[in-house]
Amino acid sequence: AQSVSQHNHHVILSEAASLELGCNYSYGGTVNLFWYVQYPGQHLQLLLKYFSGDPLVKGIKGFEAEFIKSKFSFNLRKPSVQWSDTAEYFCAVNAITAGNKLTFGGGTRVLVKP
């Protein structure tokens, strides 16, 4: 069975700082990869997704992620964060052979100080 690890549980940074959130998964087969965001009081929204092709994917709100297959990683980045990026971020994996069931990491709570 697949599993997902997000190493940082809490991240605090100032506006304009760069953000990188780590995500590692354990599954030997083909996967689809996702980053979801949950803003305070709102539902889960998709930030970006990787199905195939260019391993560097760009999402909404200036976020991007890089799939490194050899490291089983899919780290999320943003060059310059804003106060409005305060949210909880979840990495999720879908093993191709498992239908489209998503396995989520534990989440990283990001606080951006103005």
Added chain:
Amino acid sequence: DAGVTQSPTHLIKTRGQQVTLRCSPKSGHDTVSWYQQALGQGPQFIFQYYEEEERQRGNFPDRFSGHQFPNYSSELNVNALLLGDSALYLCASSFIITGQRVNNEQFFGPGTRLTVL
């Protein structure tokens, strides 16, 4: 275009009771998945319904059951509630592309917050 809707928003039950949660998928979607999100954790997959049948199931006991109706809406039922069932229950919808259930984004609803006392 309405997104995924869930009802009720909040629910308080006592141990041993039964609860039913409801979900209407996004327009055009035919597949519904349910997830449990305990406080401070990521969502965990409960099960998925397509064509009114349970197609996949996560590691949850038989106390958790579901149903999908011909209009693609779905219910999640939990019997004999335990304190540990307190969580946010999320519904997500997606659609089949040419017989495949992969490579499809899942759209999430706002969730139902269940508190078991």
